[in-house]
Amino acid sequence: MSSAAPRPADPDHLWSVEEHLEDVLATVRPLEPIELNLLDAQGCVLVEDITVAVSLPPFDNSSMDGYAVRVADVAGASEEFPAVLEVVGDIAAGLASSLRVGPGQAARIMTGAPMPPGAEAVVPVEWTDGGLGEGPVTGMPAHSLVPEGAQGQVQVHRAAEAGAHIRARGGDARSGDRALDAGTVLGPPQIALLAAIGRGTVKVRPRPRVVVLSTGSELVQPDEALADGQIYDSNSFALTACARDAGAIAYRVGAVPDDAETLRSTIEDQLVRADLMVTTGGVSVGAYDVVKEALSHVGDEDEPGSGVEFRKLAMQPGKPQGFGTIGPDHTPLLALPGNPVSSYVSFELFVRPAIRTLMGLDDVHRPRTRARLVADKALTSPAGRRQFLRATVSDGSVRPVGGAGSHLVAALAQADALIVVPEDVESVEPGTEVEVVLLG
Amino acid sequence: MSSAAPRPADPDHLWSVEEHLEDVLATVRPLEPIELNLLDAQGCVLVEDITVAVSLPPFDNSSMDGYAVRVADVAGASEEFPAVLEVVGDIAAGLASSLRVGPGQAARIMTGAPMPPGAEAVVPVEWTDGGLGEGPVTGMPAHSLVPEGAQGQVQVHRAAEAGAHIRARGGDARSGDRALDAGTVLGPPQIALLAAIGRGTVKVRPRPRVVVLSTGSELVQPDEALADGQIYDSNSFALTACARDAGAIAYRVGAVPDDAETLRSTIEDQLVRADLMVTTGGVSVGAYDVVKEALSHVGDEDEPGSGVEFRKLAMQPGKPQGFGTIGPDHTPLLALPGNPVSSYVSFELFVRPAIRTLMGLDDVHRPRTRARLVADKALTSPAGRRQFLRATVSDGSVRPVGGAGSHLVAALAQADALIVVPEDVESVEPGTEVEVVLLG
Known part of the structure; x- marks a missing residue:
């Protein structure tokens, strides 16, 4: 042994x-730990400290669908006296763009798209006329149906401070930050984080x-x-x-x-x-x-x-x-x-x-609690043996179900707990507080 | 729709x-429900009431390893004045036997083996000399090594009442009893019961x-x-x-x-x-x-x-x-x-x-509780929007983690709860009791 x-x-x-x-x-x-694909590692214990390799987000990007602008160009803008800007084009998430925003210009920008050079803030599309010249709009028409939406002029109805509606590079996590510690159990949010920082596999038990x-x-x-x-x-x-x-x-x-x-x-x-x-x-x-x-x-x-x-x-x-x-x-x-x-x-x-x-978990046992025994008569237990009795527990009370016979599987299907009667106890009166193992 | x-x-x-x-x-x-093999149905909701088809146990059987005896033959037996009985053979669980126990006879019987005709009680092997004639024993030698153990004489040191150490037919569940109700979620104990009553497949969602x-x-x-x-x-x-x-x-x-x-x-x-x-x-x-x-x-x-x-x-x-x-x-x-x-x-x-x-579950939502807000400053929340903030909860206190920005996935991996700020609340002071969604 x-x-x-x-x-x-x-x-x-x-x-x-x-x-x-x-x-x-x-x-x-x-x-022994092995390297597993992220979704195969669900519920497993991480054995390595995970460090952020690339800042999250990796670049300044827009948090809204709207227009990337220069702050000075929209200062004092209102619905009555809108700022009128030239739209230089669309910046969509994940599509390459070489657009720059110069004075008097704006780029139509989508949530998650990188901020173009020259722009200092984003104004949400709801603060503009969407390029239609007819007052505030609630959204943009689909580019595939109305490609000319990325051209012409836009009227901006409100001012924006520098950095408004921009998610700054590294605002969520910076390169070199500790993302997760060894010993973490990988549930959905931890898997979300690992994927977000580009980890497709991890070392787990x-x-x-x-x-x-x-x-x-x-x-x-x-x-x-x-x-x-x-x-x-x-x-x-x-x-x-x-x-x-x-x-x-x-x-x-x-x-x-x-x-x-x-x-x-x-x-x-x-x-x-x-x-x-x-x-x-x-x-x-x-x-x-x-x-x-x-x-x-x-x-x-x-x-x-x-x-x-x-x-x-x-x-x-x-x-x-x-x-x-x-x-x-x-x-x-x-x-x-x-x-x-x-x-x-x-x-x-x-x-x-x-x-x-x-599995390498710290928490290996079923939780235990104490509860008051509810029963018609005293429980009896053999001297020198620790007895485990099937029971149901709720609101601080525990009730035995079925008898003590170990073949009574029918009662087991009703139980959600085990009453623990210590070795030196031969009888437990109703109303006594007893130890209870919660079966989940 | x-x-x-x-x-x-x-x-x-x-x-x-x-x-x-x-x-x-x-x-x-x-x-729609389908018929699934028992282990494929784990965690699923039963859609049929399940009735016990065959009584459990299906026959009177021994709850101990010992000797099946007639009560009159062991009346008054003690270690000093043992009852001496003729061993007619072994009755093992699952092996066919045509043994009968007549007056002055005993059958060596194993846990779970059917009671032979004529016998009225079982005396545990620890209450006998195990057929060795040398005082109390602690167990039986393996039959495959010592086949002669099923023959000869046995000395019984204690009396037994009728029915002692016998599990009666139907003592756990009787044919026709309701075993499980439709709507039951099938966990390990319910699967145990279904197998025990002979159900290899069940109808579940x-x-x-x-x-x-x-x-x-x-x-x-x-x-x-x-x-x-x-x-x-x-x-x-x-x-x-x-x-x-x-x-x-x-x-x-x-x-x-x-x-x-x-x-x-x-x-x-x-x-x-x-x-x-x-x-x-x-x-x-x-x-x-x-x-x-x-x-x-x-x-x-x-x-x-x-x-x-x-x-x-x-x-x-x-x-x-x-x-x-x-x-x-x-x-x-x-x-x-x-x-x-x-x-x-x-x-x-x-x-x-x-x-x-x-899945047909009754309980579809995450549990909620109330907890006291622990924070450095008041939480702010937009008017007219119900806000859900990532947080950690313990011992009746809840602490926000990370900011309100929806891109902050790193903080999500630390959270085990969501703080709910109602639509009509724009600020929540530390110490206020708030509603909390527990994320399991």
Whole structure:
């Protein structure tokens, strides 16, 4: 094991939730960064400081559709006594122009177009007659339909100060400014900024690839017929959805029967596309718990960084858990119990933080809060086990849903929170303030 | 236009934010539902009530690894005076078994395996000698390694009540129970439940396909060299990321030059993959605003449901906006202004709700809150315009970031909220409570 956390030597040691989590997070390392196209990097963590290479905007440009003028030419202009200027042509955004604005002249200019030499301000088209000689206008006719709009005379009805309606070069960001710091999570506004300063690719930690497989000879895929003693595989679907929700690219392998050799070869096959592997079932004390049986033999046994350890946790649900690394790349593997609620709670507590650690995020845990218990009777919890109960939370109150049985998946679909009952508490009266994990 | 909202007749009418939003949401309809595989339906809205077809669990089964016994045979058993039973064999989950448990007999049984006829309770393996005759054990040896574990005698150290450690058929959900209601958003727990009850596909509203294109002859793709008068295209990246963030499948077309014919043919080409189309730029009063010029000619002009209307909104940024439907399927199109901050704010206020309406979600808007303004000086806002200012919010306080200029994309990357300054307010003093849009 390549774990940095000290391991209790006693194989019968009952691990606390914190000890197990600490072991997982001490072993899992953020993925190596790669250069990704901007939109492929959405939701990822930047690993480089980004500096502005070209000032934004890169040149003085007009913030309005209007006329580029010299300040002296429009001084004192009014609708009654307009300034009359000669229009020397159009300056459109992105079209090359060699126009200059001399005394008594104006250039018709579009939003975003570069200011022509000689001009000191822009007057919006609504402050002019638009060249029509008939009072104020509300806009310009399309150049493609009325090309002569770029010629003749224009009457300007208001004065303009120097710099009016001009976006100055570097007014948004200057060359050399820090645009984004390493560690920033790239959402839409950060992607906007990176594109705006010309960055088409960035170095980020990629989304981890998570392979999810459930084990159990009793498992049948949904939409298939159930024979006696069979149930539907739900864990592989649930945890694949959970892994995506946590930010991963998840691959659902589905159910593997309780045969150690089949499981071992399936895991070895899947390793090539896994940054993290999650199994469910087969981790307890039964005679057919093949995950436990198979996983001590996966990968290079002589390699010190390889091996999966099975342990008991002081929690309910989720007592039996396996964790370690397998294969030549020491890929982390979490072996969760098979009960649907146990595997779901285990995912939230241990796998989600592992995925978010692989992504390089600072914030790896679900948020927690405190809320007042609303229930018909006291909650009971086994001594020495930390209990996680499905619940709904709103307005500072939390209500348990469904029973404590770990097979009650129906109630899980109603829950948006988990009530945490500490190890040393065996009973919680209604009205007590309790700790709550918010499931997003 | 297929809008249900009454339209102001005056073409110079200044639209309020509410009028424009109401027009958009009255026109956009939820997409037709389709049957999707469970994991493809993640995040989508269910349109059918789901009933449990087969009880969950479908049969009485063991909740522990242990021994299935008759209650009378273990009555009064203790470690000192164990009950000694004949082991008739193993019952593993998912493996067919014809075992019966008669008087004086026990079957070794695994978690999830069906209860054999004759047995009334399960005693966990930790309450037995595991068949080894050497006191309590902590688990079973793997069957593949020690097949004789399923034979011989077992000593049971504790009594068990009828039904102990048995999960009763239907204990989680009964055939005919309502599992999920139409309108439920499918997250991981709902997917878990659907799989558990055997549903491999469900009828949901699909994610909308959103085509994003920016317009402007001045736009260059990131990583390309900038010539004079050119800037980088950031809107197509930003809004594609925003659309995904809202739940859509987004296609970035990139920048189209300011030529009406090119724009028209690009939009007509893209229509086939669009449930919603978003353009940026070219909607104002300039002579080269080709979106405005082109869009009255897209699609069938004789079709009453087609047409895009351009209007002025009483807001800042985001005054010029276009909205309508185009093409044979009356595909909604929102034409946003071209300034990066204007287009981003317009997306949040109008496009995001449209996408979420297409998805059939109830909750289409960003959440809002109230917070106390923290600033060095009063905020100023133009009379008659609703202003949206980028800001950061925490602990009930909100601080503006960057200036009011709509080109200040750098500040946008720091913001997590928008301050809303109403139309009739021209100045907001520090310490005033203001309305805030939370950007997630």
